[in-house]
Amino acid sequence: MRTAKEIIENYSGRPLRIMEVCGTHTHEIFRCGIRKILPPQIELISGPGCPVCVTPPGYIDSAVELALKHNVLITTFGDLIRVPGSEMSLAGARSKGAQIKPVYTPLDAVELAKSEPEREVVFLAVGFETTAPSACLAVKHAKSEGIKNFSLLTSNKTMPNAYRALGSCADAFLFPGHVHTIIGSGICRELQKNGVSGVIAGFQAEELLSALAVIAVKANSGAGAFFENCYRRVACDEGNPAAVKLINSIMEPCDAEWRGLGIIPGSGLKLNSEYADFDARIKFNVPECSGRPHAGCRCGEILKGVLKPEDCPLFGKVCTPLNPVGACMVSHEGSCSAYYQYGR
Ligand code: SF4
Incomplete structure (x- = not known):
């Protein structure tokens, strides 16, 4: 019996473009050296699965407005602080006195x-x-404790409609195991019925090798679109009903703008009317706005798998992790960051 590594190394079937939907997959595949064993027929392309990367510049502009005009304390995961908005990042706002x-x-x-x-x-x-x-x-928790000076600026996104929007841009998706731990595999089976192939993959080297080997075998079996859950130890078919119930009790679907993909109907989450007092946009009257990415940044095409980071003329020259021009170089899950760190 051949190992997953041997199946991949000796692959000689039809050319395959495989989308690493998740930025963590991109990094782990690089970090584990898996790219080095890929034959020329297997090409890995990036996808829109880095949350910081797909957050559009208009959202950063709203956060900057809240910080500078409304004098609120902005709290955030660290990655977001250096993502450029239209005029400045949150780090730039902090240099002007904003509390971040x-x-x-x-x-x-x-x-x-x-x-x-x-x-x-x-x-x-x-x-x-x-x-x-x-x-x-x-x-x-804030509601139950009667805490009224806390709110969310939401830009939460959900994957199913993004998958549907991406459609058949690749021969197969590497579905992100952690997302499907929550939502289960129903959407993957729906995509398969519509001719879109993929496997749910974990994040360790053996799991990624297995997932890629399954794609290599299934894609050449002649059986048409396929789906396999290669992360069953964590992601079961029904997902996590308690987490889904929690989300559905507090948030509701909305249209959402994705960097590079534009507005995808029903692909976002916002607080429902019961929790509207905790919605910072309503509380501070900050409407959604369309921001402007840096004119030379190609993050949009990279997040759709149309370009690779090296195709961007700014990559590694003007744009580096120390001086990021676009979101994909900022986040530790970003493709440009991964290619800079491991791929040069
Ligand atoms: S290298 Fe920098 S400027 Fe180019 S696409 Fe990536 S983040 Fe944007």
Whole structure:
């Protein structure tokens, strides 16, 4: 019997373009050296699965407005601080006196609000189905404790409609195991019925090798579109009903703008009417706005798998992790960051 590594190394079937939907997959595949064993027929392309990367510049502009004009304390995961907005990043706003504080969880932001009741605290809620439950728990906790100076600026996103929008841009998706730990595999089976192939993959070297080997075998079996869950030890078919129930009790679907993909109907989450008091856009009257990415940045095409980071003329010259021009170089899950760190 051949190992997964041998199947991949000796692959000689039809050319395959495989989309690493998740930025963590991109990094782990590089870090584990898996790219070095890929034959020329297997090409890996990036996808829109880095939460910081797909957050559009208009959202950063809103956060900057909240920080500078409304004088709120912005709390956020650290990655977001250096993502450029149209005029400046949150780091730039901080140099102008804005209060920006990185936190480890949204509940830390609630505790900050509780400890300083005179101060408005806004948490920047970005991410996919994996992070929405913690934002929901924070809001639920704030409501139950009567904490009124805490709110969320939401830009939460959900993957199913993004998959549908991406459609058949690749021969197969590497579906992100952590997302499907929450939402289960129903959407993958629906995509398969519509001719879109993929496998749910974990994050360790053996799991990634297995997932790629399954794609290599199935894609050449002549059986048409396929789906396989290669991360069953964590992602079961029904997902995590408790987490989904929590999200659905506090948030509702909305249209959402994705960097590079534009507005995808029904691909976002916002607080429902019961929790509208915790919606920073409503509380501070900050409407959604369309921002402007840097004119030379190609993040949009990279997030669709149309270009690779090296195709961007700024890559590694003007744009580096120390001086990022676009979101994909900022985030530790970003493709440009991965290619810079491992691929040069
Ligand atoms: S290298 Fe920098 S400027 Fe180019 S696409 Fe990536 S993040 Fe944008």
